[in-house]
Structure formats: structure tokens, C-alpha cells
Amino acid sequence: MHTLYGNSISGNCWKPAFMLRQRGLPFRWVEVDILARQSRTPEFLAKNPNGRVPLLELPDGRFLAESNAMLLHLGEGTAWLPRDDYARAKVYEWLFFEQYSHEPYIATVRFWVAYMHKGQEWAEKIAEAMAKGKAALGVMETQLARTPFLVGESPSLADVALYAYTHVAPEGGYRLEEFPAVQAWLGRFAGLPGFVGMPCTGP
Amino acid sequence: MHTLYGNSISGNCWKPAFMLRQRGLPFRWVEVDILARQSRTPEFLAKNPNGRVPLLELPDGRFLAESNAMLLHLGEGTAWLPRDDYARAKVYEWLFFEQYSHEPYIATVRFWVAYMHKGQEWAEKIAEAMAKGKAALGVMETQLARTPFLVGESPSLADVALYAYTHVAPEGGYRLEEFPAVQAWLGRFAGLPGFVGMPCTGP
Numbered sequence: 300m301h302t303l304y305g306n307s308i309s310g311n312c313w314k315p316a317f318m319l320r321q322r323g324l325p326f327r328w329v330e331v332d333i334l335a336r337q338s339r340t341p342e343f344l345a346k347n348p349n350g351r352v353p354l355l356e357l358p359d360g361r362f363l364a365e366s367n368a369m370l371l372h373l374g375e376g377t378a379w380l381p382r383d384d385y386a387r388a389k390v391y392e393w394l395f396f397e398q399y400s401h402e403p404y405i406a407t408v409r410f411w412v413a414y415m416h417k418g419q420e421w422a423e424k425i426a427e428a429m430a431k432g433k434a435a436l437g438v439m440e441t442q443l444a445r446t447p448f449l450v451g452e453s454p455s456l457a458d459v460a461l462y463a464y465t466h467v468a469p470e471g472g473y474r475l476e477e478f479p480a481v482q483a484w485l486g487r488f489a490g491l492p493g494f495v496g497m498p499c500t501g502p
Numbered sequence: 503m504h505t506l507y508g509n510s511i512s513g514n515c516w517k518p519a520f521m522l523r524q525r526g527l528p529f530r531w532v533e534v535d536i537l538a539r540q541s542r543t544p545e546f547l548a549k550n551p552n553g554r555v556p557l558l559e560l561p562d563g564r565f566l567a568e569s570n571a572m573l574l575h576l577g578e579g580t581a582w583l584p585r586d587d588y589a590r591a592k593v594y595e596w597l598f599f600e601q602y603s604h605e606p607y608i609a610t611v612r613f614w615v616a617y618m619h620k621g622q623e624w625a626e627k628i629a630e631a632m633a634k635g636k637a638a639l640g641v642m643e644t645q646l647a648r649t650p651f652l653v654g655e656s657p658s659l660a661d662v663a664l665y666a667y668t669h670v671a672p673e674g675g676y677r678l679e680e681f682p683a684v685q686a687w688l689g690r691f692a693g694l695p696g697f698v699g700m701p702c703t704g705p
Contacts, residue, residue: 348641348645351603361588363592364595365594366598367598369591371591372591375587384575385560385566389566392566392571394571395568395570395571395597396568398602399568402602403602403606442551
């Protein structure tokens, strides 16, 4: 059985849980309190030297870090990862976009505002991050005005990765009304068969 | 023929150029001046709505963004992307690590210090970023003290992605002497057959 070390409010941790469920793979959930620095203990660092969740322990006891690496690993051979070379490359593109241009501004602002309650104190830094987060939502809007899912007609790992923090962006103060194609896509994604949302508290 | 839109001082742009050369694929290089905001013109945004380089134009005229997506696309079917499921997943892991935990601190500090000349003015912000950059180098050191390349005995796309900005980290003020296994690996990588380094000014 797989074991998933994660934090239940984390969109990154929700991603592999979603894909394990889609695959019908049972898994054990181990809650890791990141505010209490439980991902930085010597025991945890021996499992993941980068000290982050999620961390996936495979049935054979080997470890895999990075939520989007887990998506690719678990999605291989399923309809979530297209076989066509170009469609597959576009999935990769969105996964890297998510970690570089989206998550650092959208997940981070949500965490600062909704969990650390720094909305007022860090107003300037939040405004800077939100400008970049809105740019990322704009890139999604451009694509989703053209196609129902990020890589064409069918849902893929790209949608899983981007759904994670986009749907909770309003917790950080983002106004999704400004991005109507993104809003419609969120509804479409949550209506997919077998959809289970956040918080993520195990199988 | 492929066309690569890039900036010749960018490690991200060097990555797909390296892999095109390894594959023996001829390509056209189009220099994009990012300081002059040439990646934000309407013409460029029509090609890549995220307004970044590198951007790869495939021989059929379709576009692919995100340097590490290009590595996966160009590396498929070669020894640079292992066939073994777990080794392949570990390559993915390092690629996401690079974009999330390494590049934002190591490439960015290099750019601020060596190209924007903000070493003094932004000293505090640089010190904060360098603490995270050193943590990333520490994660690499842990692995490279165990295996000659990031995913075991042979070089993979993980090494290409991490070589890009690690070897120029000293331009931002990082002291690689503190990471002897990383230093030895840099030498090993640069000694590989067909190695061509930066700056990247075309095929």
C-alpha cells in the first residue's frame, strides 16, 4: 500500500491523493504539521532531504517527493497523461508553469492571509505577489477561453495540478469573477466522475 | 527544423539547446532581450502567453514553453530519461525541485548581482534568498555524496536541469567550495561527450 505524508490544507498534498483515488489505489494518510516543523525533523529529513510535504512512500518502501512528479508517476498509462507526444509535452508545460508561475503567488498568498493572518501586516508583499498570481490566472484564462480543459477536450494531469490552488485562491483574496473561463473550468473539473475535493484527510 | 527563442545568458535557455545538440537536431536560435522586455511584446505573447523564454518552436510550427518540459519532450526515448518507472519518477522529482527550490534562489541571485548590479542595494533580500539557495545546494550535496549523478550511476535530464544554474551560482556569490560533492559532479558533467556550455548562442 502507498503511504502519503501530507498536510490536509495543502493543495500540493491533495494532488497525489486525488490521483491515488482515481487509480483506485488504497493509501495510508500521515498528517504532518508543517507549522510545528514536523517536516524538518531528522526522521522526516531522512525520508525527504528537502523537508517538504507531500511525500509519497511507495508500496516497496521507496520515497518520491514533489507533488507534480507524483502526478506523472501515478498518471502514467492512464487517460490523465496523453500518449500523443505534443499533448504530453503540453501537460509537462502546465505542471512546470504551476510550480513556477502560479503556486508561489497563489498558494503562498492564501497561506499568508487565511492561515498566518498576515493580510494587514504584509499588505505590500501580498500586493506584489497578487500581481504575479493574477498574471498566472490570466494565462489560464487565455487557454480556457479556447478549450474546455487546459490541454484540449479532455481533463489531464494539468487540470489536477492547476485545480489544487486555483479553487482556493479566493481564500487569499483573489477575485475569480475576473476570470470567467477559469471559474467555468473549476465547475467542470469538480463535476468529473470520482471527484473528491479538499481538505484531504486520507482515503 | 526547431527554433529556440532564448536569451544567451539564461541557464533555462541553455537546457533545451544542450538537449537539441545531444539529439543531433539542428536548430535556429532567436535571441530575445528580456531586459528590453522583448518577451512581453504582443507578437511574443501570441506565441507564449506566459511571456517567458525559452520558447521552443517545433518543426511543425507548434510552440512549447517551460525549459524542463522541453527537456522531457526532447529526452524521451534517449538514455537521458530512464525507462525504469522509479528512476524516471526521480528525474521528474529533480526537475520540479529545480524550478521550485533551486532556480528561484540561485538563478535569481545571480541575475540580481551579476546582471542588475544590485548586490549592495538589495543585500537583505539577497541574504534571504541565499539561505534558501544554500539549502537547495545542500539537498544536492546529500545525493551527490552517494551517487555520481543525481539519479544514480548515469547522467539524466536531472543533471542537465541542475547543471544549468548551479555552475554559474558563484556569479551570484555562492561559494561552491562548501559543497564538494556538487563541485566534483559539475566537473563530471562538463566532461561528458558532446558537452557544450554557456553562453548559449545557437547551434
